[in-house]
Amino acid sequence: MDKERSVLSRAVKSGTISGLATAAVASLAGKRESGSYAAPLNATSHIIWGDEAAKQDLASVKYTLTGFLLNHGSAIFWASFYEKLAAGRGDGRREGRVSSLGAANPPQVMSPLCRGAAVAAAAYVIDYHAIPKRFTPGFEKRLSGKSMAVIFFTLAAGLAARDLADIAKARRSRT
Numbered sequence: 171m172d173k174e175r176s177v178l179s180r181a182v183k184s185g186t187i188s189g190l191a192t193a194a195v196a197s198l199a200g201k202r203e204s205g206s207y208a209a210p211l212n213a214t215s216h217i218i219w220g221d222e223a224a225k226q227d228l229a230s231v232k233y234t235l236t237g238f239l240l241n242h243g244s245a246i247f248w249a250s251f252y253e254k255l256a257a258g259r260g261d262g263r264r265e266g267r268v269s270s271l272g273a274a275n276p277p278q279v280m281s282p283l284c285r286g287a288a289v290a291a292a293a294y295v296i297d298y299h300a301i302p303k304r305f306t307p308g309f310e311k312r313l314s315g316k317s318m319a320v321i322f323f324t325l326a327a328g329l330a331a332r333d334l335a336d337i338a339k340a341r342r343s344r345t
Contacts, residue, residue, distance in 0.1 A: 173257065176257070177250065177253045177254055177257050178250070178253075180249075180253045180256075180332070181246055181249040181250040181252070181253045182246055182249075183249075183332055184249040184252060184253060184328070184329050184330075184331070184332050184333075185242070185245040185246030185247070185248070185249030185250070185329075186242070186245070186246070187328045187329075187331045187332060188245040188248070188249060188324070188325055188327075188328025188329050188331070189241055189242035189243075189244070189245030189246065189328070190242075190328075191324050191325075191327070191328040191331075192241060192245060192321050192324050192325050192328060193211060193238055193241055193242070195317075195320055195321055195324045196210035196211060196241075196309050196313065196317075196321055197210060197211065199313050199314075199317035199320065199321070200312060200313065202317075203312070203313060203314060203317060204227070204312055205227070206227040206228070207229070208226070208227065208228060208229035208230070208233070208234045209226070209227050209312045210237075210308075210309045210312045210313055211233075211234050211237035211238050211241065212224065212226040212227070212229075212230070212233035212234055212237050212312075213226075213237065213308040213309060213310075213311040213312045214236075214237035214238075214240050214241050214307055214308035214309065215232075215233045215234075215236040215237035215240060215308070216304070216308045216311065217240055217304065217305055217308065218236055218240070219232070219233065219236065221311075223236075223237070223308070224308060224311035224312060237308065241307065244293075244307065245325065245328070248289055248290075248292075248293050248325065248329065249289075249329055251289050251292070252285055252286060252289045252329040252330075255285045255288070255289070256281075256282070256285060256333065278337075279334065279337055281333075282329075282330035282333035282334055282337070283326070283327075283330050283334075285329070285330065286325075286326035286327060286328075286329040286330035287326045289325075289326070289329055290322045290323070290325045290326035290329070291322075291326075293322065293325060294322050298310070309321060
């Protein structure tokens with residue numbers, strides 16, 4: 171039970187980082203592409219409000235806040251998979267492990283990055299090729315493919331960010 175709580179707690183943290191980062195990137199891309207920071211988040215609320223949401227440019231509680239919360243919940247959902255993968259592997263989480271040669275093994279940077287990339291790739295495939303269009307993230311209704319790629323890159327980096335910060339902190343404390 172403690173392990174499950176730990177995974178959930180970590181998912182909320184890494185999902186929050188990722189959710190905030192993807193919302194920021196989507197908003198900046200929206201401003202650049204359509205002149206509206208709110209448009210991509212508004213489009214996300216199409217899940218609840220229908221296609222009318224994707225046509226909204228102005229920030230509002232109805233569309234923008236709903237879209238932000240849906241994006242945030244989605245990021246935490248995907249973070250739960252990231253954290254479950256991390257808990258199963260255990261790499262990058264325990265500093266000071268000792269190899270069979272007796273040398274300390276520093277946490278590896280690539281493990282969190284690869285897990286983040288794998289989860290973001292799965293999110294893309296599921297979000298855009300497996301579920302009904304009504305439940306897609308909605309960013310695609312207002313943003314270019316290039317911006318979408320940056321958003322999924324941001325999702326991956328956001329998922330790994332807390333682990334990367336922990337690794338950097340562990341490395342600093344050893345020097």
